[in-house]
Amino acid sequence: MTDDTGRSLRKDAARNRERLLAAARELFAQRGLDVTLNDIAHHAGVGVGTAYRRFANKEEVIDALFEEGLRQVAAVADEALADTDAWNGLVSYLERSMELQFGDRGLNEIMNNPALGDERVSDARTRIAPLIEKLVARAKEQGLVRADLDQTDIVFAQVGLSAIMDRSRAVEPDLYRRYLTLFLDGIRADRPEVTPLPTPALTAEQTHTAMTAGRRR
Structure with a gap:
């Protein structure tokens, strides 16, 4: 095999892997985590054999997407910590991590599904929680947030905002920003x-629509 051929094969393998991951995100967003690796392969437009060469099973796909999500959130937190204005950093982290974690419905399904076990939750806590703690500590040191604010408050705010985003997506996709603003005013x-x-x-009728979306009629 020539070097050019080897490079071409590696590029093809990387391209197929990304196609499979993109397809998995879409299917997880549409149908939840019950889809199969065969489903993912068909949605990606690649052969089932190709899919199994890239991933042994669906769990490996989930692990890859979870790891990708953690890296993205950690990068956002690192950039926020690089901002000399602690308030801007904290706000930037919340806004951008919300878009990353919860704007991508497939990633949201992966990172927040209660059936995925404690190992992933522990991994997220180990890697992300210390960064959030630093963001909160800096804001406290600069006197920008209430003294009793804790990094866990940020985590629970994100969980609540995620639920709002999921419920209101079809009615008003930006509604969660209203509650993010209320939260930020409350901690400053x-x-x-x-x-x-x-x-x-939302109006009472819109709220009812959002709250009953997806329920059996």
Whole structure:
């Protein structure tokens, strides 16, 4: 095998792997984690044999996407920590991690599914929690957030915002930003005035639509 042929094969393998991961994200978002590796291969437009050469089973696909998600969130946190303004860093982390973790419905399904076991939760905690802790600590040191704010408050805020995003996606995709703004105003210590909310509240009818979406009729 020539070097050119070897490089071409490696490129093809990498391309197929990315196609499979992209297809998995879409299927997980549409149908949950019950899809098979065969389903993923067909959706990606590659042969089943090709899929099994890249991944031994669906769990390896899930692991790859979970690891990719953790790397992306960690990179966002590192960039936020590089901002000398601790408040800007904290806000940037929340906004961008929400888009990453919960804007991608496939990734959301992977990172938040309760059936995926403690190992992934522990991995996320080990890698991401210390970065969030640093973001919160810096904001406290600069007197920008309330003194009793804890890094776990950020985690639970993200969980709540995720639920809002999931429920209201079809009605008003940006509704979660309203509640993110309310949360940020609630934790800021030096707020000169209330921040204008980026989107209006839903009507009672819209709220009912959002809350009953996906339920059996």
